[in-house]
Amino acid sequence: MKKIICCLLAIAMPWTISGCQFKDIDKRSFVLAIGIDRPEDKDKKNQFEVTLKMAIPEGDPTKRSQEPVVITEIAESVPEAVRLAKSKTDKELDFSHCKAMIYGESLARDNIIPLVDWSSRRRDIQLIMFVAVGQPTAREVVKMQTKSERLPGNALILGLGKEGTESPYIKSAYSFDLSRRTTEHGLDPFMPVVRTKHPDMLIIDRVALFNKQKLVTILSPDETRMLNLLTSNHLRSSFKVDAEGNSFDYNLENSKAKYRIKADKEKKAIVEYHLSGKASLEENMKGTPVTGPVLRAISKAASEKWERDSVKLFKKIQASGVDPFGWGLRYYSRNWNNSTERQDWERLFPGLEFQVKADLKVKYTGMIR
Amino acid sequence: MVSSKYIYYLFLVNALMNIINFVPRVLIFTRFQGTLPSIFISTAIGALLLYGFTKGIAGFKGQGLPEIFNANLPRFFSFFLLIMYACFWFSAGIITMLSFVDITVRYISPDISPYAVIIGFLLLSAICCRLSSESILYGLETILFLSTPVIIYMLVKAFLNPNFSWDAVLQIVTYMWTKPKYVTVAGATFIFSGFFNLAIFNRNFKELKTRYLWTIPLFGLVILLITFVVPIGYQGTVGVENHVYSWFSTADSIRMELFIIERVLFLFYTIYLMISMLSTVVHWHVGLELFKGAFQSKSGKLPGKKADWWVLIPFSIATIVIMNFLNQVRLGQIGQWFLNIRLINEFVLLAILFYAKKRSAKKT
Amino acid sequence: MGKKQGEQGAAWLSEKMSGQVDFEQRSLGSSDEIGLQYLSSLTNSDMINRYIVIPSYEMESLQAFENYIASFPGTVQAGERQQIIEFVLKGFVLISIGKSGYLFNAVKVESSGVGEAVNEAIVQGPRDAFSENIELNINLIRRRYQSETLKIDMLTVGKVSRTSVAILYDDERVDRQVLKEMKKRIENVKIDILQSAGELEKYISPERVRIFPTMIVTERPDRVVFNIAEGKVAVLINSNGFAILAPSIFSDFFTAMDDKIQVPMVGWFLKTIRYIGLLLTLTLPSLYVTFASYNPEILKIQISLLIAGSRAAVPYPSFMEVFLMLLMMEFLTEASLRLPKAIGPTATTVGGLILGQAATQAGLVSNIMIILVSAVAISNFIIPISMMGYTIRVIKYIMTLFAITFGLLGVVGSVVGLIMYLSGIRSFGRPYMKMYALEIKSKGGQ
Incomplete structure (x- = not known):
């Protein structure tokens, strides 16, 4: 009996200390997406405009009545703006479910470092949050309410991730990846670009390349797809190719990209890419029968097109002076002269040469010949 | 009496637990200045300590450190040593606890007062460490049985993730030929010190069957490399230093798309909470038994069960007091100091053990 | 041995049993030389009549009757007093013939027959249950x-x-x-x-x-x-x-006799299911409190919003809700247990259907809570031995208490504490919870 009383006392003791820091789930409003801009107002050029999109728990969860609440605040710093936003809601702001952070283009062209720091420093903001650049402003993107979404911000989240659509034009980026790329030597950040299209559409088909601090260039959709092809395996996409005086569309079912860097002692280094893939035919413009030789011709033409396109992309990226592929890191990791490798690479980078060997095989003609 | 497989659990719990705080911190801190060679050196040192200690203590069948010391060393000397080692083991537990309180407050419950968390921890450890050694071993087995599959799942998930950067890892590997550092070696050998818990648990083994002992340095090396490499693969060679709890940040960087919990962080937290609680219980149990062993009477009688509280309550209060004046940075420093002293201390313990062995051989 | 004690025993017994209502003493024979002493409630009077009373008048001599009685299997010569009283209390008849005494087995078997096992029902396999005898x-x-x-x-x-x-x-x-x-x-x-x-x-x-x-x-x-x-x-x-x-030991309480009958794979599956049930019934209420009040960030956003939405109308904190519903569930289980079979289903209907439905509609309890409570109850019933089931029912509350105090830390801590506690128990010197206990046991049994 004595023991039981002791146990109960022991349980009760921390209870009194912990008190009632009990915050029920229905007393919190979950921030699902954050957008951060530079204010349009010229006087506040160095301040931040923070837009929060929140889900407020409501009665029946099965009905599609989850109207999002969007709050915009301007302040000297992001935490300050969040604090101001807090006084606008009746519920506690909870960032722990924030799944997307949108950097306004104006801000991205200026400096993203303080925000990367803020988002990885806060304990409740996930490191697996998606990051993106918003066009024209982050506020527009965050505010956009698409028809298909049941959960506030879900369209954005699904679009940036891979569970929903699997578009080859989307190169998703996580927060931890962004923060790693801002510090890593020989690896530079990138983010997908989200554009709004009125009345209710979000378009994600470009990628923005950064040097360590700010946006340097935005790639076109085709370049984005090429980047995706070059950086990830198993990309699924369809491409168009002209061969044999005909125009074909093929669907890439499997792809693989490998590269190595061949550097000699002098001032030259070659990045050798090897691309391979398997595809099936999807459309045949003229409807001529596709035979074995034709398939081979298509494969050859498509491979050559890949080679041309990728070299063009490499040249563009090289000219902008950023390294989203991590060639630098690859070079460092294969060289043991740790003290001098970085100077070496800086010297080598502007003169990098590219050799791409594409090996695409269009193997199937589809259901008909 | 229990079978010999429990030795490996003692090793495993320590090796798994180290991941939470100090060991990865020191490994990552010196990643450009000799972590890799230190890892290999410390595997060798760890294997040496391990082999020496098991060989040494296997000579005393079914005896713990208190019995060995009290029988073979001058009384005053053994009393002093036992108290010292007891404090040492207690502080190992305290450091684990404080780290985890910090982690809990930081990641899981910022709303709960750290005092409530520490009291919860202390209650659990203080109550559980009074169980018999045998029971603790059984509990150890059950919890490890439950948690290792999840750990393996998380590791597989971590390595298969396309965001894991092998280039960053290889970049670190190119720093292989650097001079090893004492701090790093001291940190890395901590993995192997689970074995020293045999100081008390040896009482429960009829004989130490050490047929598979060679697997332990192997496992230790793999665990050390994983400890070191995975955060780098996720946070980058440079960025990894920015994270206070690099493994927790790493766990937060992994995502489970198809589960009701999306963030691996929480799975990781849960499993490591279990393991670190267990490790605290084991450390405190050893500490408690050593302390009681110091007060062993001439006839070999140990103080009764009631006396436990006279040891546990002061240590619990000490824990709270220590927590009071520590901040994150100081905790890190103290942890590092603990690791540094620990390595020397283990060698000293080994030396004393062999001295005692010689004495006992002379007696008979 | 026997002769003298039999006579003394009879006197001693009648003295000892004098106050008993169902203690009967009879004298038989032409000159009352045969004495019977027995407890009428325990003995079969038909047997006494047929095998003792009637033959006693038909026998030619006392000696013949004594031999006749002694020849019955189960008849013992009366010995110590203690033995006599024990036997009589079991339903034997003490027959004193002259100076010697015999204990005649006339036990009335109030056989309720072999019934079917009710508490530990089984799908296939033997159905017999123990009787009261x-x-x-x-x-x-x-x-x-x-x-x-x-x-x-x-x-x-x-x-x-x-x-x-x-x-x-x-x-x-x-x-x-x-x-x-x-x-x-x-x-x-x-x-x-x-x-x-x-x-x-x-x-x-x-x-x-x-x-x-x-x-x-x-x-x-x-x-x-x-x-x-x-x-x-x-x-x-x-x-x-x-x-x-x-x-x-612990795992014995999770073994149903069905496991032996099933195909091994199925047996394993059933066993696994029971442990999953154990885990669910223990942790669901405490996890609900954790997720609803401390760490909503753990679950996916969809689930969190689902919980939040269904809780939106509930006027009190999550732990009140949990305790309220868990208690209602306990009442329901207890009530349907004790009620006569005829009313039992009514209780379930009233409690389960009407109360559950109405409570959610009135906004007193969230929908998810109702699902959770039923899941807890059902997974509790999976445990084959009801004693363990009761224990788990209690433990669940303790875990919920810890969850209220510490959140996730409390849940994990209490699981660790529980495992350590179980590891510390010994059943007749055998560790109560130990992995691979079965394997060791079968080795030890040889």
Whole structure:
């Protein structure tokens, strides 16, 4: 009996200390997406405009009545703006479910470092949050309410991730990846670009390349797809190719990209890419029968097109002076002269040469010949 | 009496637990200045300590450190040593606890007062460490049985993730030929010190069957490399230093798309909470038994069960007091100091053990 | 031996039993030289009439009658006084012929017959349950365990009730330590009345705060036989249809007799399911409190919003909700247990359907809570042995308390604490929870 009383006392003791820091789930409003801009107002050029999109728990969860609440605040710093936003809601702001952070283009062209720091420093903001650049402003993107979404911000989240659509034009980026790329030597950040299209559409088909601090260039959709092809395996996409005086569309079912860097002692280094893939035919413009030789011709033409396109992309990226592929890191990791490798690479980078060997095989003609 | 497989659990719990705080911190801190060679050196040192200690203590069948010391060393000397080692083991537990309180407050419950968390921890450890050694071993087995599959799942998930950067890892590997550092070696050998818990648990083994002992340095090396490499693969060679709890940040960087919990962080937290609680219980149990062993009477009688509280309550209060004046940075420093002293201390313990062995051989 | 004591015994017995209502004394024969003494409630009067009274008048001499009585199987010569009283209390008739005494077996078997197992129902496999009669029960076990190594030791417990207690074990496989301990503990029981196995279990368990049963109380002869073969000790009690099995460890409580009958894979599956059920019933309420009040970030956003949405109308904190509904569920279980069979289903309908439905619609309880409570209840019922089921029901509340205080830390901490606690328990010196316990046991049994 004595023991039981002791146990109960022991349980009760921390209870009194912990008190009632009990915050029920229905007393919190979950921030699902954050957008951060530079204010349009010229006087506040160095301040931040923070837009929060929140889900407020409501009665029946099965009905599609989850109207999002969007709050915009301007302040000297992001935490300050969040604090101001807090006084606008009746519920506690909870960032722990924030799944997307949108950097306004104006801000991205200026400096993203303080925000990367803020988002990885806060304990409740996930490191697996998606990051993106918003066009024209982050506020527009965050505010956009698409028809298909049941959960506030879900369209954005699904679009940036891979569970929903699997578009080859989307190169998703996580927060931890962004923060790693801002510090890593020989690896530079990138983010997908989200554009709004009125009345209710979000378009994600470009990628923005950064040097360590700010946006340097935005790639076109085709370049984005090429980047995706070059950086990830198993990309699924369809491409168009002209061969044999005909125009074909093929669907890439499997792809693989490998590269190595061949550097000699002098001032030259070659990045050798090897691309391979398997595809099936999807459309045949003229409807001529596709035979074995034709398939081979298509494969050859498509491979050559890949080679041309990728070299063009490499040249563009090289000219902008950023390294989203991590060639630098690859070079460092294969060289043991740790003290001098970085100077070496800086010297080598502007003169990098590219050799791409594409090996695409269009193997199937589809259901008909 | 229990079978010999429990030795490996003692090793495993320590090796798994180290991941939470100090060991990865020191490994990552010196990643450009000799972590890799230190890892290999410390595997060798760890294997040496391990082999020496098991060989040494296997000579005393079914005896713990208190019995060995009290029988073979001058009384005053053994009393002093036992108290010292007891404090040492207690502080190992305290450091684990404080780290985890910090982690809990930081990641899981910022709303709960750290005092409530520490009291919860202390209650659990203080109550559980009074169980018999045998029971603790059984509990150890059950919890490890439950948690290792999840750990393996998380590791597989971590390595298969396309965001894991092998280039960053290889970049670190190119720093292989650097001079090893004492701090790093001291940190890395901590993995192997689970074995020293045999100081008390040896009482429960009829004989130490050490047929598979060679697997332990192997496992230790793999665990050390994983400890070191995975955060780098996720946070980058440079960025990894920015994270206070690099493994927790790493766990937060992994995502489970198809589960009701999306963030691996929480799975990781849960499993490591279990393991670190267990490790605290084991450390405190050893500490408690050593302390009681110091007060062993001439006839070999140990103080009764009631006396436990006279040891546990002061240590619990000490824990709270220590927590009071520590901040994150100081905790890190103290942890590092603990690791540094620990390595020397283990060698000293080994030396004393062999001295005692010689004495006992002379007696008979 | 016998002659003199028989006469003295008769006098002593009549003195001892003088106040008893059902104690009968009869004198037979032409000159009352034959005396009968018995307890009418325990004896079969038909047998007395047919085998004693009528022949006594037909026999030519007293000697012939004595020989006749002695020739019955089961008849014993009266010996010590203690023996006489024990036998008479069992339903024997003390026959004093001249100076000698005989104990004649005229036990009335109030056989309720062998019924079907109700508490531990089973899909396939033997259906018999123990009856209320110890002879019959031993008979049931003997029939299933036809080995000469099966030993039975009889003891008597209870100053007043004098309940016979049988200890059954396999002489070759039994753990001597356990057997000795068990005998010692039963002999040390100092009570007046013993009526059920559960009671005895309570008295022979070590005294301390204890929440987990360390002995199985079962009504299935096949389980007893199976356990005896594993080297355990079984205790049977007269007038109660349950047996005690010791030592019993944690995993024994999760073994249903079905597991042996099923295909091995299915058996494993069922076992796994039970442990999953255990985990769910223990942690669901506490996890709900954690997720709803401390760490909504753990779950996916969709689930979090679902919980939040369904809780939006609920006017009190999550732990109140949990406790309220859990208590209602306990009431429901208890009520439907005690009610007569005819009203039982009504209680379930009123409680389960109407209350659950109305409570959510009124906004007193969230939908998810109702699902959770039912899940908790159902997974609790999976546990095959009800004693363990009751224990788990209690533990669940303790875990919820910890969750309220510490959140996720409390849940994980209490799981660790529970595992350590279980590892610390010993059942007759055998570790209560230990991995691979079964494997070791089968080795140890040989």
